[in-house]
Amino acid sequence: TATVDGQGSITISPGESTYSSEQIVELTAVPDYGWSFTGWSGDLVSTDNPEMITMNNNKTISATFTMSEPDGWWNTNWQYRKEIIIDHTLVAADFTNIPLLITTDSDSNLAQYAQATGMDLVFTDRYGNKLNHEIESYENSTGYLVSWVNIPVLSDTEDTILYMYYGNPDADNQANHLSVWNGDYKLVLHLNENYEAVHECRMWGIVADTLPATTVMDHLVNLPYSLKNLSPSNPDGWGLVYYEGLEPTDLRGIPAAYNDPNFNVAAQEVADSGEQIALGHVRKRSSGATGIPDPHPFIRYKLEKYWSFAHNGGLDKNNLKLLIGWDYLNANPPIIGTNWNDTNVIDSDLYMLYVLKCIEDNGGDALAGITIALTTILQTNPTGAANFLFTDGTTMWAFCKGRTLCYEYQEGSYTAIASQHPGSTQGSWVSLSDYNLIIVTVDNPPTIITDITDYVPIKHCYDSTVNSNHGVLHNGVVQGITGYIDGAHQFDGVDDYIEILHSSTISGFTTSFTTSFWLKLDDTTKQQTILNKYNTTSNQRGWCIDYQPSTGLVFTASPDGINDNVWSTAFTPTVATWYHITVNWEPGTVPQFYIDGIQTPTTGANVITQIYNNINTPLLIGKYPNDNRYFLGCLDEIRISSPSRSPEWILTRYHNEENPTSFVLFNPQQKITYTITASAGVGGSITPSDSVIVNRGADQEFLITAYSGYHIDEVFVDGSSVGSVSSYTFTEVVADHTIVAYFESDIVSYTIVASAGAGGSISPSGDVVVVEGSYQNFTITPTTGYLIDVVLVDDESKGPITWYNFSNVIADHTIEASFALNPLLVDSMFDTSVDSADLRANSTSQDWYESRNNVPTQLTLDESNIGGNVGKKAMFTGSTAGNAYMSQEFSSAQSGQVSVVWDVYVVEIVPTYNSAWMFIGDNSVNTGSDAGKGPCSTAAERFARLSFTNDGSGGMNLIGRSGSTTDVTIMTGLSLNTWYTLKVVADLDTDTYDVYVDGLYQTTLNAHTPKSSVTHVSFATWNDGPGTFYIDNVYSPPII
Structure with a gap:
């Protein structure tokens, strides 16, 4: 009751x-x-x-x-939803229980949060009532969705609001396609079948005289498509079983195999076992419990044997329970779940149990039991994917239906079976076809039964109604091509057709009926049959729809199987263009034709009161049984319903299917919970704080409290000020939010912003808070090698000061210090005679001393382009007739360590001579023949000495003096006409100097003449060491 x-x-x-x-x-x-x-x-x-x-x-x-209150959250186990609005302007009348197409070309939210299979998708009306829906296609990587939803009430005067829920990882399949297409529908063919692209789980098995360890590890772990490497897409645990004799050892894990170190250990145990049979499985949950070790391969003890079973696909659990019967179910409890009605029960467990029951019912004959089980399942659940691996420890059976499966036979070694070949290429692996059963035993080649049951041929199209008017494809009808709505079927016009066995649901109409379909013709010049429940043989005429080039669309029907009645409408299609066709018949009226939702005139005035029930005639799609009127083109979404549909229904359905993304609008994602991020600045608090989780539609209050000595300055909500409030309440929360509270000290204070550039520091620095009327000192300190350039106070220069004091502060201020390199090398004007020149190579303040010995052209200021250098530089021109020197003085005598850097560009070195002389030393010799000739002009003045020598093959070598008499080759293979940067670091404490070329350390040499300090840098060309070269960018950087 x-x-x-x-x-x-x-x-x-x-x-x-x-x-x-x-x-x-x-x-x-x-x-x-x-x-x-x-x-x-x-x-x-x-x-x-x-x-x-x-x-x-x-x-x-x-x-x-x-x-119900509208728009409430349907079920809190679903974390996300989207509001769906159906545009009432595209609805031609009010309807009840109308199936509508709801699609998304892509949806990143679905891709991120919905189950990979889309099983958790739920549609509700705005009052929280769950609606029946069918998923025709779903692609997790993009969120692409094609679904059909039965709408209980659809209005033409106001928009209809629905909700789509998702984001429940524990949900079983929520779709219920049989209830989408109610009793009015006699046939619904989506024609989207294309099993090649669909996968759930991966499995593997092997039979050998002795398991080959290397092969097992390759198949399980090492190869590109090993079970481990397939587990990122099948992350819901793993299971391995191998038989020690006739008893199985099972190894299992909860994490994905690629993320579980125990998987490698278990795989190695299988590989090293030396046994004969093993199975493996990585799970992508499509049914039952989650968060458990992979129960595949399932193990049950029957007929004094341990049977193991792994499944790849999905079958209807209620159908399997009906096939098994409750007596057998009660005697064999589920492996997962407390009872068989528990949602944690896995369809694969029922599948295995039914196969075992059929084996028991056939006296232990495994092949007979498997055959009966598969035949029955495929009759009652033809759309299910039913791949399995099954073994009793002596024989392995594998069945292919709805998912990929292949095998590899290596004679004398092993036979392996897998969902996918493990190598990067198929190699010797052989693909199995749907309905193949492969039987494998030790030391024998595999046996393949091509079609395990005569009931099911290789390809089908499936009826989504309860009537199971499934079609059989003949002669190569192509599945999986792009249709008007998801997939479609393509016919070659030669011999392709689909056959649907007779059913009273698709013939013998005494009330009325409507048929509709999407059609695309590849040839508009020949007569073609589209739908045919009609045969002139033995007076089996029923009804038929044709295309005739001279007439258009033709509908033929017989009331008695003998006499014909023909009606037509003009139709001039364009090749390769989709059209939506509807034919509507009611007893005692002239049939109606609709093209793209619009009724077209009917030619023919006859009426009949019934259509003959030709019980011996199948429904043929794409073929006329008595001649060669085969269809050439594509068909999609074929439907037959009774009673007939109104013009408004037909137009509304056309609007929905022709452009579903305009018919249906998805609003942005909503969450069941939202996050309010609350934070407070210095001087107070906000309660609650941090990330506060709020249920959708709930209120949330925040209290803002200032600490002693502070007051609330301002509160910002989502970036906008709401004033200096002490509390704030978010009402009916439906989005994420932020709230930030700021506080201000009761004591008046000001900020002095202190900053320093490169080369020094200022203390204190940053934002320095100063109480009104007080003072603040700042200290400016240069780092080694730098000096204070200028200090700006409120953008006004105070010069190179080392400290500054702000007193009686009553406003904000700034203080900024900048620094400059300390120029150790300074001007040195040795005399004012005519042989003194101003070579301003680096700056307008850099003066150089020169001595020309009456050859003025040997040292000049050059501004031409030399190796890309177009600035001022010193040019030395070598001559055996005279000498030229160029020197610069340090700001003070340098002791300890001193560094000198310069650029040099050598054009020519006279063979057998050194040239481009470079020195660091002093000007200590003031008597004798070297007096007055310039610094470093004699050995007694030189601490470091470098030069270049011609290497005799068009290049040059860098030479350095180590000690008073030894010349050392520092670097060979240098090029003429190339700029080099040389650096010398002189250590006057150890009497050594380091030499660098282009920033790279080369060697350490002993001082030419040890000294306690140096004062000058010199460069020279001599009459006995002539050469042409350039010098530029001479400076003394700080030692770091």
């Missing part, structure tokens, strides 16, 4: 008055619009809808309905 409390009804299936013991009955609560279902009571206590009960006694059950 079923009753209701509130406004709604209960649908019972099957709808019998009495039921047999242990029969399963489905109850569906159907609320009226504006009401929602809240639960079952009586002999069924549950909130699930629909719900199953087992009839083991008389039952009294009540469904409770309550009035």
Whole structure:
């Protein structure tokens, strides 16, 4: 007995008055619009809808309905939803229970948060009532979705609001396609079948005289498509089984295999076992429990054997339970789940149990039992994917249906079976076809049964209604091509067709019927049959739809199987263009044709009151049985319904399917919880703080409190000020938010911003807070090698001061210090005679001393382009007739360590001579022949001495003097006409100097003449060491 409390009804299936013991009955609560279902009571206590009960006694059950507030959250186990708005301007009338197409070309939110299979997708009306839906196609990587949703109430005067929920990783499949297409629908073919692109889980098995360890590790771990490397897409655990004799050892894990070090250990154990049979599986959950070790391969003990079973695909659990029967189910509890109605039960466990039952029923004959089980399952659940691996420890059976499966036979070694070949190429692996059963035993080649059951041929198209009017494809109909809505089927116009066995649901109409389809013709010049439930042989005429170039669309129907009635409408299609076609027939009226939702005139005035029920004639798609009128083109979304549809229904459906993204609008993602990020500045607090989680639609208050000595300055909500409030409440939260509170000291203070550039520091630095009327000192300190350049106070120069004091501060201020390199080399004007020249190579203040010995052209200021250098530089021109010197003085005598850097560019060195002389030393010799000739002009003045020598092959070498007499080759293979940067670091404490070329250390030499200090840098060309070269950028950087 079923009753209701509130406004709604209960649908019972099957709808019998009495039921047999242990029969399963489905109850569906159907609320009226504006009401929602809240639960079952009586002999069924549950909130699930629909719900199953087992009839083991008389039952009294009540469904409770309550009035609903619109737009509430349907179920808190679903974390996300999107509002869906159906544009009422595209709806031609009010409708009830109309299936509509809801699609997304891509949706990053679905891709991120929905289950990979889309099983957790739920559609509801705005009052929280769950709607029946079918997923035709879903692609997790992009969020691409094609779904059909049965809309209970659709308005043409106001937009209809729905919600799509997702984000429940523990949800079982929420789709219910049989309820989308109610009893009015006799046939619904989406024609989207294309199994090659669909995968769930991966499995592997091997049979050998002795398991080959290297091969096992390759298949499980090492190769590109090993089980481990396939596990990122199959992350819900792993399982391995190998047989020690006839007893299995199982090894399992919860993490994905690629992320679990135990998987490698387990794989090695299998590889090293030396046994004969092993199986493996990585799981991508499509049914049942989560967060558990992979239960595949399932293991059960039957007929005094341990059987192991791994499944790749998805089957209807309720259908399997009906096939097994409750007596057998009760005697064999589930491996996962407390009972067989537990949602944690996995479809694969039921699949295995049914196969074992059939084997038991056939006296232990495994092949007979497998054959019967598969035949029955495929008759009752033809769309399911049913790949399996199955073994009793002596034989392995593998079945292919709906998913990829392949095998490799290595004679004398092993046979392996896998969902996907493990190597980067297919190699010797052979692909199996749907309905192949492969049987493998030790030391024998595999046996393949091409079609395990004569009932099911290789390819089908599947009816989404309860009528199971599934089609068989003949002669190469191509599946999986791009259709108008997801996939479609393509016909070659030669011999392709689809056959659907006779059913009274698709013929013998005595009321009315409507058929519709999407059509694309590849040839508009020949007559072609589209749908045909018609045969002139033995007076089996029923109905038929053709395309005739001279006539258009033609509908033929017979009331008695003998006499024809023909109607037509003009139709001039364009090749390779999609059209939506509808034909509507009602008893006693002229049939109606619709092209792209619009009715077109009918030619023909005859009327009939019924269409003959030709029970011996199948429905043929793309073929006329009595001649060669084969269809050439593509078909998509074929439907037959009875009663017939109104013009408004047909136009609305066309609007929906022609442009579903305009018909249906998705609003942005909503969450069940939102985050309010709360923070407070110095001087106070906000409560609560940090990341505060708030349920959708709830209120959340925040309290702002200033510490002693502070007051609330300003509060910002989502970046906008709300003033100096002490509390703030977010009401009916439906988005993430931020709230930030700032505080101000009760004591008046000002900020002095202190900063320093490169080469020094200022202390204190940064934002320095100073109480009104007080003072603040700042100290400026250069780093080694730098000096203070200028100090700016409030942008006014105070010169190179070392400290500054702000007194009686009553405003904000700035202080900024900048620094400059300390120029150790300074001007040195040795005399004012005519042989003194001003070579301003680096700056306008750099003076150089020169001595020309009456040859003025040997040292000049050059500004031409030399090796890319167009600035001022000193040019030395070598001559055996005279000498030229150029020197610069340090700011003071340098002791300890001193560094000198210069650029040199050598054009020519007279062979057998050194040239481009470079010295660091002093000007200490003031008597004798060297007096007055310039610094470093004699050995007694030189601490460091460098020069270049011609290497005799067009290049040069760098030479350095180590000690008073030894010349050392520092670097060879240097090029003429090339700029080099040389650096000397003189250590006057150790009497050594380091030499660098282009920044790279080369060697350390002993001082030419040890000295306690140096005062000058010199460069020279001599009459006995002539050469042409350039000097530029001479400076003394600080030692770091």
